[in-house]
Amino acid sequence: MEQTDNQLIDAALAGSVSAWEMLVRRHEHRVYNLGLRLLHNPDDALDLVQDVFLGVYRNLYRFRGESQFSTWLFRIVHNKAVDLIRRRQTGPELENWFEEDIPEPVHDLPGPLEACLESEMNEKISQFLLRLPPAQRLIVELKVFQAMTFEEIAPLQDIPVNTAKTRFYTALKNLKIMMEAQS
Amino acid sequence: MSCPNTPELIADYCDPMVSAESLQRHRLHLEGCPSCQQELGRLRPVPARLLRWQNLAMPDWDRSSMIRPVPNRKSIPSRVRTIPLLARWLPLAASVVLTIAVLTQTRLEVNEQGWAVSFGASSKLDVQQLDAYLAAYSRAQEADTREWVQSALKTHGETTADSVYQWMMYMEQQRELDVKRMEAGFEQLLDRDFQTVDSVRQLASYVMYQVAP
Numbered sequence: 001m002e003q004t005d006n007q008l009i010d011a012a013l014a015g016s017v018s019a020w021e022m023l024v025r026r027h028e029h030r031v032y033n034l035g036l037r038l039l040h041n042p043d044d045a046l047d048l049v050q051d052v053f054l055g056v057y058r059n060l061y062r063f064r065g066e067s068q069f070s071t072w073l074f075r076i077v078h079n080k081a082v083d084l085i086r087r088r089q090t091g092p093e094l095e096n097w098f099e100e101d102i103p104e105p106v107h108d109l110p111g112p113l114e115a116c117l118e119s120e121m122n123e124k125i126s127q128f129l130l131r132l133p134p135a136q137r138l139i140v141e142l143k144v145f146q147a148m149t150f151e152e153i154a155p156l157q158d159i160p161v162n163t164a165k166t167r168f169y170t171a172l173k174n175l176k177i178m179m180e181a182q183s
Numbered sequence: 184m185s186c187p188n189t190p191e192l193i194a195d196y197c198d199p200m201v202s203a204e205s206l207q208r209h210r211l212h213l214e215g216c217p218s219c220q221q222e223l224g225r226l227r228p229v230p231a232r233l234l235r236w237q238n239l240a241m242p243d244w245d246r247s248s249m250i251r252p253v254p255n256r257k258s259i260p261s262r263v264r265t266i267p268l269l270a271r272w273l274p275l276a277a278s279v280v281l282t283i284a285v286l287t288q289t290r291l292e293v294n295e296q297g298w299a300v301s302f303g304a305s306s307k308l309d310v311q312q313l314d315a316y317l318a319a320y321s322r323a324q325e326a327d328t329r330e331w332v333q334s335a336l337k338t339h340g341e342t343t344a345d346s347v348y349q350w351m352m353y354m355e356q357q358r359e360l361d362v363k364r365m366e367a368g369f370e371q372l373l374d375r376d377f378q379t380v381d382s383v384r385q386l387a388s389y390v391m392y393q394v395a396p
Contacts, residue, residue, distance in 0.1 A: 017247045024246045032241045046242060057249045125236050144230045149200045165194035172193060172226045179232065 005069035013060060024053055027070065031077055034141055038081050039088060040126045051080045074146060078138065078156045085134045128178050136171035143168055186218040196223060197230050 003011075003022070011019030031052050035045025055076045063072055129137050135157065142148045142156070154164040192209045195201040213219055283289075287302045332347060 012250075017250060020250055021246045028246075029238060029241045033236070033238045036239060037236065042242070046244065049241070050244065053246070054249045121235050122237055122239070125233055128233075140233070143194075143197065144233050145236070147199065149198060150194060162191065166190040168197070169190035169193045169226075172197075172229045175229050175233070176226055179229070 006065050009060060009063060009065075009069065012057075020057070023069075027073055028053070030070075030146070031073075034077060034081065034145065035084075036122070037126050037129050037145065038137060038141055039084060040130050044084060044088065048077075048080055048084055051084070052077050055080060071148075071152060074142070074148065075156060078142070081138065081141075082134070085137075124182070128175055131178060132171055132174055136167060136174065139164060139168050140171045140175070186216050186222075188212055188216070189219050189222050192219050193223060193226055196227060 003019075005023065005026070008019045008023040008026075012023060028049055031049050032045050035048035036042065039045055039048065052073070056073060059076070063069065129140065132140065139153060139157065142153045143150070150161050150164045150168070154161045157164065157167075159167070188209075192212065195205050195209055213223065290301050292299045292301065335347060
Protein backbone atom coordinates (compact mmCIF):
# COMPACT_ATOMS: atom_id res chain seq x y z
CA MET A 1 0.00 0.00 0.00
CA GLU A 2 1.39 3.40 -0.98
CA GLN A 3 2.41 5.59 1.89
CA THR A 4 0.76 8.99 2.29
CA ASP A 5 2.72 12.23 2.26
CA ASN A 6 2.24 12.57 6.00
CA GLN A 7 3.59 9.09 6.64
CA LEU A 8 6.64 9.83 4.50
CA ILE A 9 7.17 13.12 6.31
CA ASP A 10 7.04 11.42 9.71
CA ALA A 11 9.53 8.81 8.53
CA ALA A 12 11.81 11.46 7.02
CA LEU A 13 11.73 13.44 10.25
CA ALA A 14 12.70 10.25 12.06
CA GLY A 15 15.75 10.05 9.82
CA SER A 16 14.63 7.83 6.96
CA VAL A 17 16.53 8.82 3.83
CA SER A 18 14.45 6.53 1.63
CA ALA A 19 11.20 8.13 2.86
CA TRP A 20 12.58 11.56 2.10
CA GLU A 21 13.67 10.50 -1.40
CA MET A 22 10.25 9.00 -2.05
CA LEU A 23 8.56 12.23 -0.97
CA VAL A 24 10.85 14.27 -3.22
CA ARG A 25 10.30 11.97 -6.22
CA ARG A 26 6.55 12.27 -5.76
CA HIS A 27 6.52 16.05 -6.10
CA GLU A 28 9.72 17.09 -7.85
CA HIS A 29 8.44 16.83 -11.43
CA ARG A 30 5.71 19.41 -10.70
CA VAL A 31 8.26 21.80 -9.29
CA TYR A 32 10.69 21.15 -12.15
CA ASN A 33 8.13 21.75 -14.88
CA LEU A 34 6.92 24.86 -13.07
CA GLY A 35 10.53 26.03 -13.12
CA LEU A 36 10.81 25.33 -16.82
CA ARG A 37 7.68 27.35 -17.58
CA LEU A 38 8.53 30.26 -15.31
CA LEU A 39 12.27 30.47 -15.79
CA HIS A 40 12.61 29.13 -19.35
CA ASN A 41 15.87 27.40 -18.57
CA PRO A 42 16.51 23.78 -17.48
CA ASP A 43 19.46 24.76 -15.27
CA ASP A 44 17.42 27.42 -13.50
CA ALA A 45 14.55 24.96 -13.13
CA LEU A 46 16.88 22.44 -11.49
CA ASP A 47 18.22 25.19 -9.23
CA LEU A 48 14.64 25.94 -8.24
CA VAL A 49 13.97 22.28 -7.42
CA GLN A 50 17.05 22.06 -5.25
CA ASP A 51 16.27 25.35 -3.51
CA VAL A 52 12.69 24.31 -2.89
CA PHE A 53 13.44 20.90 -1.43
CA LEU A 54 16.25 22.26 0.67
CA GLY A 55 13.74 24.77 2.07
CA VAL A 56 11.17 22.00 2.52
CA TYR A 57 13.61 19.82 4.43
CA ARG A 58 14.72 22.64 6.70
CA ASN A 59 11.11 23.51 7.54
CA LEU A 60 9.66 20.02 7.49
CA TYR A 61 9.29 19.97 11.28
CA ARG A 62 6.95 22.95 10.96
CA PHE A 63 4.51 21.10 8.72
CA ARG A 64 1.58 20.24 10.97
CA GLY A 65 -0.48 18.28 8.47
CA GLU A 66 -3.36 20.75 8.80
CA SER A 67 -3.29 21.42 5.06
CA GLN A 68 -2.23 19.22 2.18
CA PHE A 69 1.49 18.82 1.78
CA SER A 70 1.26 19.99 -1.86
CA THR A 71 -0.39 23.26 -0.75
CA TRP A 72 2.34 23.83 1.81
CA LEU A 73 4.97 22.84 -0.74
CA PHE A 74 3.70 25.33 -3.30
CA ARG A 75 3.86 28.10 -0.78
CA ILE A 76 7.58 27.46 -0.64
CA VAL A 77 7.74 26.99 -4.41
CA HIS A 78 6.04 30.33 -4.96
CA ASN A 79 8.45 32.21 -2.71
CA LYS A 80 11.51 30.53 -4.19
CA ALA A 81 10.25 31.12 -7.74
CA VAL A 82 9.65 34.81 -7.03
CA ASP A 83 13.19 35.06 -5.65
CA LEU A 84 14.66 33.32 -8.67
CA ILE A 85 12.67 35.38 -11.18
CA ARG A 86 13.76 38.56 -9.45
CA ARG A 87 17.38 37.41 -9.49
CA ARG A 88 17.25 36.46 -13.15
CA GLN A 89 15.66 39.77 -14.13
CA THR A 90 17.63 42.86 -14.93
CA GLY A 91 16.87 46.52 -15.36
CA PRO A 92 13.42 47.75 -16.39
CA GLU A 93 11.71 44.35 -16.18
CA LEU A 94 11.84 44.61 -12.42
CA GLU A 95 9.70 47.71 -12.53
CA ASN A 96 7.06 45.83 -14.54
CA TRP A 97 6.58 43.18 -11.86
CA PHE A 98 2.94 44.08 -11.28
CA GLU A 99 2.30 45.94 -14.52
CA GLU A 100 -1.03 45.01 -16.03
CA ASP A 101 -0.47 46.55 -19.46
CA ILE A 102 -0.90 44.34 -22.46
CA PRO A 103 2.54 43.50 -23.84
CA GLU A 104 3.55 43.97 -27.42
CA PRO A 105 2.22 41.19 -29.69
CA VAL A 106 4.75 38.50 -30.45
CA HIS A 107 5.50 38.35 -34.16
CA ASP A 108 8.74 36.44 -34.12
CA LEU A 109 7.33 33.02 -33.27
CA PRO A 110 7.43 30.84 -36.38
CA GLY A 111 4.45 28.77 -37.61
CA PRO A 112 1.01 28.09 -36.09
CA LEU A 113 0.96 26.82 -32.54
CA GLU A 114 -1.13 23.80 -33.45
CA ALA A 115 1.43 22.64 -35.96
CA CYS A 116 4.28 22.61 -33.56
CA LEU A 117 5.85 19.42 -32.37
CA GLU A 118 5.44 18.59 -28.72
CA SER A 119 8.90 19.74 -27.80
CA GLU A 120 8.32 22.98 -29.63
CA MET A 121 4.94 23.32 -27.96
CA ASN A 122 6.60 23.62 -24.58
CA GLU A 123 8.97 26.21 -26.01
CA LYS A 124 6.10 28.31 -27.32
CA ILE A 125 4.11 28.08 -24.12
CA SER A 126 7.07 29.01 -22.01
CA GLN A 127 7.82 31.94 -24.34
CA PHE A 128 4.24 33.17 -23.98
CA LEU A 129 4.52 32.97 -20.22
CA LEU A 130 7.91 34.61 -20.26
CA ARG A 131 6.44 37.66 -21.94
CA LEU A 132 3.96 38.15 -19.15
CA PRO A 133 4.84 40.35 -16.19
CA PRO A 134 6.12 38.02 -13.44
CA ALA A 135 3.09 38.46 -11.16
CA GLN A 136 0.73 37.47 -14.01
CA ARG A 137 3.03 34.62 -14.98
CA LEU A 138 2.89 33.25 -11.45
CA ILE A 139 -0.87 33.51 -11.18
CA VAL A 140 -1.37 31.67 -14.48
CA GLU A 141 1.06 28.99 -13.33
CA LEU A 142 -0.70 28.48 -10.01
CA LYS A 143 -4.21 28.64 -11.45
CA VAL A 144 -3.84 26.73 -14.73
CA PHE A 145 -1.02 24.29 -14.10
CA GLN A 146 -1.28 23.75 -10.35
CA ALA A 147 -5.10 24.00 -10.26
CA MET A 148 -5.04 26.10 -7.10
CA THR A 149 -8.12 28.07 -6.10
CA PHE A 150 -8.08 31.87 -5.98
CA GLU A 151 -8.57 31.61 -2.23
CA GLU A 152 -5.26 29.72 -2.07
CA ILE A 153 -3.43 31.95 -4.54
CA ALA A 154 -4.44 35.30 -3.02
CA PRO A 155 -2.55 34.89 0.28
CA LEU A 156 0.52 33.64 -1.57
CA GLN A 157 0.69 36.89 -3.52
CA ASP A 158 -0.53 38.89 -0.54
CA ILE A 159 -3.49 40.31 -2.46
CA PRO A 160 -7.31 40.15 -2.11
CA VAL A 161 -9.13 37.36 -3.94
CA ASN A 162 -10.80 39.83 -6.32
CA THR A 163 -7.43 41.32 -7.23
CA ALA A 164 -6.15 37.81 -7.95
CA LYS A 165 -9.10 37.21 -10.27
CA THR A 166 -8.59 40.51 -12.06
CA ARG A 167 -4.89 39.78 -12.46
CA PHE A 168 -5.67 36.34 -13.88
CA TYR A 169 -8.17 37.82 -16.33
CA THR A 170 -5.61 40.37 -17.48
CA ALA A 171 -3.03 37.61 -17.94
CA LEU A 172 -5.47 35.61 -20.08
CA LYS A 173 -6.15 38.66 -22.24
CA ASN A 174 -2.42 39.19 -22.72
CA LEU A 175 -1.88 35.55 -23.60
CA LYS A 176 -4.76 35.66 -26.08
CA ILE A 177 -3.21 38.64 -27.82
CA MET A 178 0.12 36.83 -28.06
CA MET A 179 -1.50 33.66 -29.39
CA GLU A 180 -3.51 35.56 -31.99
CA ALA A 181 -0.43 37.44 -33.10
CA GLN A 182 1.51 34.22 -33.38
CA SER A 183 -1.13 32.38 -35.38
CA MET B 184 -18.43 48.10 -24.04
CA SER B 185 -16.73 46.48 -21.04
CA CYS B 186 -18.56 44.97 -18.06
CA PRO B 187 -17.25 45.25 -14.48
CA ASN B 188 -18.24 41.62 -13.84
CA THR B 189 -16.06 40.22 -16.62
CA PRO B 190 -12.82 39.59 -14.60
CA GLU B 191 -14.59 37.64 -11.86
CA LEU B 192 -16.76 35.77 -14.34
CA ILE B 193 -13.84 34.70 -16.51
CA ALA B 194 -11.75 33.75 -13.48
CA ASP B 195 -14.57 31.68 -11.97
CA TYR B 196 -15.23 29.89 -15.26
CA CYS B 197 -11.58 28.81 -15.24
CA ASP B 198 -11.80 27.58 -11.65
CA PRO B 199 -12.99 23.98 -11.34
CA MET B 200 -13.47 24.50 -7.60
CA VAL B 201 -15.91 27.39 -7.97
CA SER B 202 -19.14 27.03 -6.04
CA ALA B 203 -22.40 26.09 -7.77
CA GLU B 204 -24.01 29.31 -6.49
CA SER B 205 -21.36 31.46 -8.14
CA LEU B 206 -21.70 29.58 -11.43
CA GLN B 207 -25.48 29.98 -11.36
CA ARG B 208 -25.11 33.70 -10.72
CA HIS B 209 -22.65 34.04 -13.63
CA ARG B 210 -24.99 32.10 -15.96
CA LEU B 211 -27.82 34.47 -15.17
CA HIS B 212 -25.50 37.42 -15.81
CA LEU B 213 -24.21 35.97 -19.08
CA GLU B 214 -27.73 35.71 -20.50
CA GLY B 215 -28.05 39.48 -20.41
CA CYS B 216 -24.44 40.58 -21.05
CA PRO B 217 -23.10 40.32 -24.61
CA SER B 218 -19.75 41.76 -23.54
CA CYS B 219 -19.13 38.96 -21.03
CA GLN B 220 -20.36 36.37 -23.54
CA GLN B 221 -17.88 37.60 -26.12
CA GLU B 222 -14.99 37.78 -23.64
CA LEU B 223 -15.73 34.31 -22.27
CA GLY B 224 -15.84 32.84 -25.76
CA ARG B 225 -12.55 34.53 -26.59
CA LEU B 226 -10.56 33.69 -23.46
CA ARG B 227 -11.92 30.30 -22.41
CA PRO B 228 -9.65 28.36 -24.82
CA VAL B 229 -6.49 30.04 -23.49
CA PRO B 230 -5.96 27.81 -20.40
CA ALA B 231 -6.68 24.74 -22.51
CA ARG B 232 -3.97 25.79 -24.93
CA LEU B 233 -1.51 26.28 -22.12
CA LEU B 234 -2.32 22.82 -20.79
CA ARG B 235 -0.84 21.33 -23.94
CA TRP B 236 2.40 21.59 -22.08
CA GLN B 237 4.15 18.23 -22.05
CA ASN B 238 5.73 17.51 -18.71
CA LEU B 239 9.44 16.82 -19.03
CA ALA B 240 11.21 14.19 -17.03
CA MET B 241 13.16 15.36 -14.07
CA PRO B 242 16.91 15.00 -14.60
CA ASP B 243 18.66 12.91 -12.00
CA TRP B 244 19.99 14.79 -9.01
CA ASP B 245 21.16 14.10 -5.50
CA ARG B 246 17.87 14.14 -3.63
CA SER B 247 19.23 13.34 -0.22
CA SER B 248 22.20 15.71 -0.31
CA MET B 249 20.50 18.05 2.14
CA ILE B 250 19.92 15.36 4.76
CA ARG B 251 23.09 13.34 4.38
CA PRO B 252 25.44 14.05 7.25
CA VAL B 253 28.68 15.76 6.33
CA PRO B 254 31.38 13.07 6.07
CA ASN B 255 34.03 13.19 8.73
CA ARG B 256 37.24 14.87 7.78
CA LYS B 257 40.13 12.62 6.97
CA SER B 258 41.63 11.32 10.19
CA ILE B 259 44.75 13.17 11.30
CA PRO B 260 47.42 11.41 13.38
CA SER B 261 46.83 12.15 17.04
CA ARG B 262 50.39 13.49 17.49
CA VAL B 263 49.75 16.15 14.83
CA ARG B 264 46.39 17.05 16.32
CA THR B 265 47.93 17.63 19.78
CA ILE B 266 50.50 20.19 18.58
CA PRO B 267 48.05 23.05 18.06
CA LEU B 268 46.41 22.15 21.37
CA LEU B 269 49.74 22.37 23.19
CA ALA B 270 50.61 25.60 21.42
CA ARG B 271 47.27 27.01 22.49
CA TRP B 272 47.50 26.05 26.17
CA LEU B 273 51.24 26.23 26.85
CA PRO B 274 51.43 30.01 27.54
CA LEU B 275 48.45 29.81 29.86
CA ALA B 276 49.90 26.83 31.73
CA ALA B 277 53.24 28.61 32.11
CA SER B 278 51.50 31.71 33.47
CA VAL B 279 49.56 29.66 36.01
CA VAL B 280 52.71 27.84 37.21
CA LEU B 281 54.63 31.11 37.59
CA THR B 282 51.76 32.73 39.48
CA ILE B 283 51.57 29.79 41.89
CA ALA B 284 55.37 29.90 42.34
CA VAL B 285 55.26 33.60 43.20
CA LEU B 286 52.28 33.29 45.55
CA THR B 287 53.79 30.34 47.45
CA GLN B 288 57.30 31.86 47.47
CA THR B 289 58.79 28.81 45.89
CA ARG B 290 62.57 28.66 45.99
CA LEU B 291 64.98 26.34 44.21
CA GLU B 292 68.26 25.84 46.04
CA VAL B 293 71.22 24.20 44.40
CA ASN B 294 74.33 23.30 46.40
CA GLU B 295 77.04 20.61 46.62
CA GLN B 296 74.53 18.07 47.93
CA GLY B 297 72.18 18.59 44.99
CA TRP B 298 69.07 20.70 44.66
CA ALA B 299 65.95 21.30 46.75
CA VAL B 300 62.63 23.07 46.33
CA SER B 301 61.10 24.85 49.31
CA PHE B 302 57.93 26.91 49.78
CA GLY B 303 57.07 29.84 52.01
CA ALA B 304 59.33 32.34 53.80
CA SER B 305 62.95 31.45 54.34
CA SER B 306 63.49 29.46 57.49
CA LYS B 307 67.25 30.09 57.58
CA LEU B 308 67.54 33.87 57.56
CA ASP B 309 66.12 34.92 60.92
CA VAL B 310 66.66 38.03 63.13
CA GLN B 311 69.50 36.56 65.19
CA GLN B 312 71.46 35.72 62.08
CA LEU B 313 70.88 39.20 60.71
CA ASP B 314 72.18 40.75 63.99
CA ALA B 315 75.19 38.46 63.97
CA TYR B 316 75.92 39.40 60.36
CA LEU B 317 75.67 43.13 61.13
CA ALA B 318 77.93 42.75 64.23
CA ALA B 319 80.53 40.90 62.20
CA TYR B 320 80.38 43.58 59.53
CA SER B 321 80.77 46.30 62.15
CA ARG B 322 83.76 44.52 63.69
CA ALA B 323 85.41 44.19 60.32
CA GLN B 324 84.83 47.88 59.61
CA GLU B 325 86.25 48.84 63.01
CA ALA B 326 89.34 46.69 62.48
CA ASP B 327 89.85 48.23 59.04
CA THR B 328 89.60 51.75 60.50
CA ARG B 329 92.00 50.94 63.35
CA GLU B 330 94.48 49.46 60.92
CA TRP B 331 94.24 52.57 58.75
CA VAL B 332 94.78 54.94 61.69
CA GLN B 333 97.80 52.90 62.96
CA SER B 334 99.30 52.85 59.51
CA ALA B 335 98.79 56.66 59.19
CA LEU B 336 100.42 57.22 62.62
CA LYS B 337 103.45 55.15 61.65
CA THR B 338 103.83 56.99 58.36
CA HIS B 339 103.21 60.66 59.42
CA GLY B 340 104.15 60.75 63.13
CA GLU B 341 102.63 62.88 65.94
CA THR B 342 101.63 65.82 63.78
CA THR B 343 99.43 63.61 61.69
CA ALA B 344 98.04 62.00 64.89
CA ASP B 345 96.98 65.45 66.12
CA SER B 346 95.35 66.22 62.76
CA VAL B 347 93.45 62.93 62.82
CA TYR B 348 92.30 63.64 66.40
CA GLN B 349 91.12 67.14 65.43
CA TRP B 350 89.34 65.75 62.39
CA MET B 351 87.58 63.16 64.55
CA MET B 352 86.55 65.87 67.03
CA TYR B 353 85.21 68.01 64.23
CA MET B 354 83.18 65.09 62.86
CA GLU B 355 81.76 64.42 66.34
CA GLN B 356 80.68 68.06 66.69
CA GLN B 357 79.07 67.99 63.27
CA ARG B 358 77.20 64.82 64.20
CA GLU B 359 75.87 66.41 67.42
CA LEU B 360 74.89 69.53 65.48
CA ASP B 361 73.01 67.42 62.92
CA VAL B 362 71.15 65.66 65.70
CA LYS B 363 70.15 69.00 67.26
CA ARG B 364 68.98 70.35 63.87
CA MET B 365 66.98 67.18 63.28
CA GLU B 366 65.32 67.52 66.69
CA ALA B 367 64.48 71.18 65.97
CA GLY B 368 62.97 70.14 62.57
CA PHE B 369 60.81 67.49 64.23
CA GLU B 370 59.59 69.99 66.80
CA GLN B 371 58.67 72.53 64.07
CA LEU B 372 56.86 69.78 62.16
CA LEU B 373 54.91 68.84 65.26
CA ASP B 374 54.04 72.51 65.88
CA ARG B 375 52.74 72.83 62.31
CA ASP B 376 50.67 69.68 62.74
CA PHE B 377 49.12 71.14 65.85
CA GLN B 378 48.43 74.40 64.00
CA THR B 379 46.83 72.48 61.12
CA VAL B 380 44.61 70.50 63.47
CA ASP B 381 43.65 73.69 65.24
CA SER B 382 42.78 75.36 61.89
CA VAL B 383 40.63 72.41 60.86
CA ARG B 384 38.81 72.53 64.18
CA GLN B 385 38.13 76.26 63.75
CA LEU B 386 36.85 75.67 60.21
CA ALA B 387 34.56 72.84 61.37
CA SER B 388 33.07 74.94 64.16
CA TYR B 389 32.57 77.86 61.71
CA VAL B 390 30.75 75.59 59.23
CA MET B 391 28.56 74.12 61.97
CA TYR B 392 27.75 77.59 63.17
CA GLN B 393 26.77 78.71 59.63
CA VAL B 394 24.64 75.63 58.91
CA ALA B 395 22.88 75.50 62.27
CA PRO B 396 19.61 77.47 62.38
